[in-house]
Amino acid sequence: MSPRGPGVPRRFRNWIFFWTPVSWLALEMITYPKDRPITSGFGHIIGGFIAPTVANYPAVMTGAIAICLTAVGAVGALRNAKQRRSYSTLLVMAILFWVWTLVTGDLSQFSLRGQHTTVGWLFQTIAILLAAVVAWLWAAGSPERVELTVWNTRQMWKLFRGNWQGMAGLYILLFFAAVALFAPFLADHAKLDPNSYVGKPFSPPAAGFYMWLGTDRMGQSVLAEFIWSARISLVVGLLATVISTILGAGIGIIAGFYGGWIGEIWMRITDAFLVIPWLPLAMVIASIWGKNFWMIILIIGLTSWPGTARVVRSDVLRVRELQFVERAKAIGSSNSHIMNKHIMPNVFPLIFANTILVVAIAILSETTLSFLGLGDPFNFSWGTMLQYCWDSGASGLWWWLLPPGIAIVLVVVAFTFMGTAFDEILDPKLRKREESGGDNRFAKSPDVAIPVGPMGAVVITDGLDTGHPTFGHSDDKGDPQ
Amino acid sequence: MTPVAEKAARGAPLVERIDHAGLLEVRDMKTYFKLSQGWVKAVDGVSFILEPGESLGLAGESGCGKTTAALSILKLLPENGRLVDGDIFFDGRNLAKRTEYGMSRIRWKEIAIIFQGAMNALNPVQQTGKQIAEPIILHEGLSEARAMARARELFDLVGINPKRIADYPHQLSGGMRQRAMIAMALACNPKLIIGDEPTTALDVMVQAQILDLIARLRKDLDLSFILISHDLSVMAETCDKGVIMYAGKVVESGTTTNIFTNPLHPYTKQLIRSFPNIHEKREMVSSIPGDPPNLLEPPPGCRFCPRCEIRSALCATEDPKLAEIEPGHFVSCHEVA
Numbered sequence: 001m002s003p004r005g006p007g008v009p010r011r012f013r014n015w016i017f018f019w020t021p022v023s024w025l026a027l028e029m030i031t032y033p034k035d036r037p038i039t040s041g042f043g044h045i046i047g048g049f050i051a052p053t054v055a056n057y058p059a060v061m062t063g064a065i066a067i068c069l070t071a072v073g074a075v076g077a078l079r080n081a082k083q084r085r086s087y088s089t090l091l092v093m094a095i096l097f098w099v100w101t102l103v104t105g106d107l108s109q110f111s112l113r114g115q116h117t118t119v120g121w122l123f124q125t126i127a128i129l130l131a132a133v134v135a136w137l138w139a140a141g142s143p144e145r146v147e148l149t150v151w152n153t154r155q156m157w158k159l160f161r162g163n164w165q166g167m168a169g170l171y172i173l174l175f176f177a178a179v180a181l182f183a184p185f186l187a188d189h190a191k192l193d194p195n196s197y198v199g200k201p202f203s204p205p206a207a208g209f210y211m212w213l214g215t216d217r218m219g220q221s222v223l224a225e226f227i228w229s230a231r232i233s234l235v236v237g238l239l240a241t242v243i244s245t246i247l248g249a250g251i252g253i254i255a256g257f258y259g260g261w262i263g264e265i266w267m268r269i270t271d272a273f274l275v276i277p278w279l280p281l282a283m284v285i286a287s288i289w290g291k292n293f294w295m296i297i298l299i300i301g302l303t304s305w306p307g308t309a310r311v312v313r314s315d316v317l318r319v320r321e322l323q324f325v326e327r328a329k330a331i332g333s334s335n336s337h338i339m340n341k342h343i344m345p346n347v348f349p350l351i352f353a354n355t356i357l358v359v360a361i362a363i364l365s366e367t368t369l370s371f372l373g374l375g376d377p378f379n380f381s382w383g384t385m386l387q388y389c390w391d392s393g394a395s396g397l398w399w400w401l402l403p404p405g406i407a408i409v410l411v412v413v414a415f416t417f418m419g420t421a422f423d424e425i426l427d428p429k430l431r432k433r434e435e436s437g438g439d440n441r442f443a444k445s446p447d448v449a450i451p452v453g454p455m456g457a458v459v460i461t462d463g464l465d466t467g468h469p470t471f472g473h474s475d476d477k478g479d480p481q
Numbered sequence: 482m483t484p485v486a487e488k489a490a491r492g493a494p495l496v497e498r499i500d501h502a503g504l505l506e507v508r509d510m511k512t513y514f515k516l517s518q519g520w521v522k523a524v525d526g527v528s529f530i531l532e533p534g535e536s537l538g539l540a541g542e543s544g545c546g547k548t549t550a551a552l553s554i555l556k557l558l559p560e561n562g563r564l565v566d567g568d569i570f571f572d573g574r575n576l577a578k579r580t581e582y583g584m585s586r587i588r589w590k591e592i593a594i595i596f597q598g599a600m601n602a603l604n605p606v607q608q609t610g611k612q613i614a615e616p617i618i619l620h621e622g623l624s625e626a627r628a629m630a631r632a633r634e635l636f637d638l639v640g641i642n643p644k645r646i647a648d649y650p651h652q653l654s655g656g657m658r659q660r661a662m663i664a665m666a667l668a669c670n671p672k673l674i675i676g677d678e679p680t681t682a683l684d685v686m687v688q689a690q691i692l693d694l695i696a697r698l699r700k701d702l703d704l705s706f707i708l709i710s711h712d713l714s715v716m717a718e719t720c721d722k723g724v725i726m727y728a729g730k731v732v733e734s735g736t737t738t739n740i741f742t743n744p745l746h747p748y749t750k751q752l753i754r755s756f757p758n759i760h761e762k763r764e765m766v767s768s769i770p771g772d773p774p775n776l777l778e779p780p781p782g783c784r785f786c787p788r789c790e791i792r793s794a795l796c797a798t799e800d801p802k803l804a805e806i807e808p809g810h811f812v813s814c815h816e817v818a
Contacts, residue, residue: 260560323601324612330557330594331616332585341615345606 159425166421172414176407180230191224192380202392205399214399217392225380226403232381233411236297237363243301244362245355248308253339253347255309256316267313274306279368286374293376300365308354315347322346349426353419360415367408382408498573504705505531505554505673510567510577512546512553521776523549525729526567528803531722533672536699536706538716538737540752541726544773547709548597550726551675554707555592556584572672590620593666594675598682599658603650609661610636610646616668635664639694656687663694673705680715692719713756717741725749728773728784731803735810745812748785783815791816 160166179186190196191210197219198210205214210221255266282299289295319325320343328338344351369375370383371390382404389400512524524546531537539547553564556576569576576587596602604612613635614628623631633643639660641653650658659679666674676695680688696719699706710716716723717737724734725748733746744750751769771788774780780787786796795815803813 323596323598324604326557327596327602328604328615330555331589332619333615341607342604346604348606 156425160421163421163424165417166425169414169417169421172410173418176230176234176411176414179227180234183227183231187221187224187227189224189228191221192228194218194220196220202397213403216388216400222385222400222403225385226382226407229380229382229385229404230407232293232376232379233363233366233383233408236293236300236366236381237359237411239297240300240304240362240366241355241359243298244304244358245308245351247301248305248354248358249312249344249347249351251305252309252312253316253343256313257320257335257339257343259317259320263313266309270306270309273303274310278303278365282365282369283372283374286369291374291376293379296366296369296374296376299369300362304358304361304365308351308358311354312347312351315350316343319343319346349422353423353426356415356422357419360412360419363408363415364412499570499575501570501573503530503535504533504572505707506568506570507550507554508568508570510550510553510569511565512549512558513563513565514559515561515563516777519777522729522779523562523776524553525776525779527724527726527729527731529722529724529731529734531673531705531707533705534699534703535722536708536720537722537724538720539707539709539724539726540711540713540716542711542752542773545726546729547711547726548677551594551677551707551709554675555588555594556581557588557594589616589671590669591671592673592675593669593671594677595659595662595666595679597678599655599662600650600682602662603658605650607649608647609650609653610648613646613661613665613668616665620669631668632664635667636661638667638698639664655683656690659683659687659691660694663691663698667698667702670702671704673707675707675709677709678711679708680710680712688715695719713741713753725752728779729776730784731811731813732785733810733812734803739807739810743810745806745810745817746785746814747789747791747816751790783813 160170183189187210191198197215198208198221199206199215199219201215201217201219203211203215203219205212210223213222213226216222216225251266251270255263255270257263282303285299285302286295289299325338325342328342333341366375366381367383367386370381371387373387375381375384375387377384385404386401389397389404392400507530508528510524510527511522513520513522515521527546527550529537539550541547549558549562552558553562554569554571554576556564556579558564564577567577571587572591574587576584579587603609610629610632613632614625617623617628617631618625621628629646633646636643636646641657641660641664645653645657650661653661659682663679679695680691683691692715695706698704706719708716708720720737722735723737723740725732725740725746727748733740733744733749740749741753744753748769751767754767755769757766769788774784774787780797782795782797782799783789783792783801786792789796793816799815801813801815803811806812806817
């Protein structure tokens with residue numbers, strides 16, 4: 001045995017730790033027929049207490065990845081407390097856990113009833129505490145880094161505040177995020193049960209909280225449906241965007257960095273996805289895989305990445321020609337290291353701005369699918385509401401039709417506004433002059449005429465210009481030595 | 482027992498060392514670039530020898546293949562570049578025959594390079610110290626914390642306050658960035674450092690500081706150094722040996738004293754004349770008329786022939802060979818030999 005410990009090379013240990021259970025689960029997913037419970041192996045242990053049928057596999061996967069990331073992060077943090085990678089892994093895990101329990105309410109149910117049991121609350125609390133601890137450790141590791149981050153955030157916020165589009169988007173989003181987050185406190189989920197009605201079918205808005213937006217064809221409260229729909233619409237949009245961004249950015253970076261035939265293959269795949277009309281594709285996939293909350297997320301994520309991939313690739317093509325990439329190669333860094341540490345951070349602003357725009361598309365896609373009856377029948381989303389309304393004739397039912405319709409438009413517009421704002425902030429070329437922090441000396445003195453050359457360049461003239469270059473040596477020929 | 486295991490058991494080295502002169506011996510190296518119109522013969526038969534602890538200057542005008550020659554030693558060529566012929570012996574190994582993996586073990590660990598513009602060679606969104614720690618982690622297998630400690634030492638060695646280690650490249654001045662690049666080159670204690678115009682983007686004061694620093698480090702750490710420069714004065718100041726290149730070929734090589742006091746090749750002579758001399762009578766600096774040849778189809782004879790003052794009929798048809806005129810002084814010219 002080598003002095004370093006077990007025979008597995010150090011850099012692979014985390015991967016084996018992480019991928020063994022994940023690939024095991026993936027194998028079970030592929031080999032087991034549909035709607036048969038998981039009965040053996042590792043899946044039995046997890047599946048026994050969380051997922052009884054194949055329909056819940058994506059949820060099982062999320063949970064499994066969260067657990068594996070926890071393990072990897074914890075081991076990494078224990079082994080070398082100064083490595084930031086471990087912290088980020090733990091942080092990602094904490095966020096994943098949080099989203100997961102927030103969406104499902106509990107570890108044992110996946111139908112988005114939102115009734116947070118003791119276990120669900122416990123997990124959320126643990127996740128938030130963990131995130132806090134990680135953030136604190138990260139901050140304690142390097143005070144300078146914290147100072148820099150705070151300074152950067154402040155600068156960013158300054159620019160963002162001056163951008164009316166960004167602020168409008170932010171306010172709209174904060175409103176809907178609050179509605180989605182506090183749904184359990186705003187409206188009782190039991191009101192969504194088909195047996196519970198608050199008034200006569202199709203009654204217009206009236207007094208009383210649940211009657212503010214009238215009732216639908218079953219006499220259920222439209223307001224309660226609206227509030228709980230916000231949750232599904234936003235979560236589907238965000239999770240689908242995560243998949244889409246990881247795929248799009250990953251493929252874009254790989255295609256751009258390797259170039260050659262590897263890049264060609266990836267870009268042709270991207271083109272293929274780009275030209276296939278996504279809606280029929282999504283409909284076909286949805287009818288094959290089933291109309292399930294997680295499947296909808298997967299379908300939208302798998303069909304919305306090509307745009308991101310193209311944009312990211314074009315920027316990677318620029319970055320990979322920069323000299324520090326050559327320097328990294330000279331050092332002997334591996335390709336994955338160069339892509340992770342050198343290319344990705346440099347194209348990150350673009351990925352970030354693009355992600356926000358993709359959220360809008362994802363939410364719209366979810367609405368479209370739900371409206372066409374391909375949404376999860378057990379959950380309300382704004383698209384589902386519109387579909388039910390449409391099925392009931394829709395004429396004159398403005399109180400049922402307008403709230404989800406307006407909400408969708410507002411959220412999509414808000415995300416687009418934010419995306420545009422971030423695009424402007426992160427790309428200094430798009431920034432307007434007066435927004436550049438006041439250090440533009442030309443903007444301050446409008447009375448001085450500045451001669452401008454053909455390409456917008458400032459022409460510097462100095463009165464003595466005779467039309468000839470002045471660096472000849474003929475002038476000092478007669479000078480005494 | 483396999484022959485390899487037998488050898489290992491005997492304690493004999495598994496790979497035989499190749500006998501060659503000096504620390505680095507480049508023999509007839511040829512690097513071509515493929516374009517749609519054909520092959521550009523950017524480096525066409527370059528040879529020189531570098532002894533341990535010695536410094537060598539590669540000089541010539543822009544586009545004569547200095548940088549390509551240096552990058553060929555490390556085999557860091559662009560995708561369309563090929564090392565088509567020649568041998569590069571380094572410390573008992575032939576780099577020309579090495580695989581990409583084999584080269585990655587040599588790069589930075591034994592031969593490091595200081596790139597042209599320091600601003601471009603540093604990643605703008607990563608802390609400078611982290612970038613210096615990168616090769617240490619990769620090649621020495623140290624933990625990040627230890628590598629950072631070493632990066633602090635290196636910062637101190639090249640004369641930057643170690644506290645600046647957490648700074649991003651844009652927070653450093655041009656000279657400091659160049660110093661950081663030198664620190665990075667020293668990170669794994671290499672035997673040979675290649676400086677690709679390390680002072681080009683700097684003003685004269687900072688340039689002098691950087692050259693002093695390189696000279697001091699060379700003496701303290703017993704490094705070999707290859708300096709690539711179009712500035713003959715820089716070369717005269719820092720190097721023991723000089724190699725003058727023209728259009729992908731070596732026209733003259735020897736000790737710097739030899740080259741500057743007794744230049745033999747007409748190109749070298751004119752190159753030296755095109756720099757003002759502060760010790761002698763003030764006179765017009767002269768330029769060399771004409772342009773370097775197109776390297777897609779170089780002229781059959783001597784490549785300098787069209788611009789040469791002393792050309793003869795032989796020069797236009799036959800390529801001169803590098804010949805030793807006096808001990809250690811090589812010239813490739815029909816008229817001189």
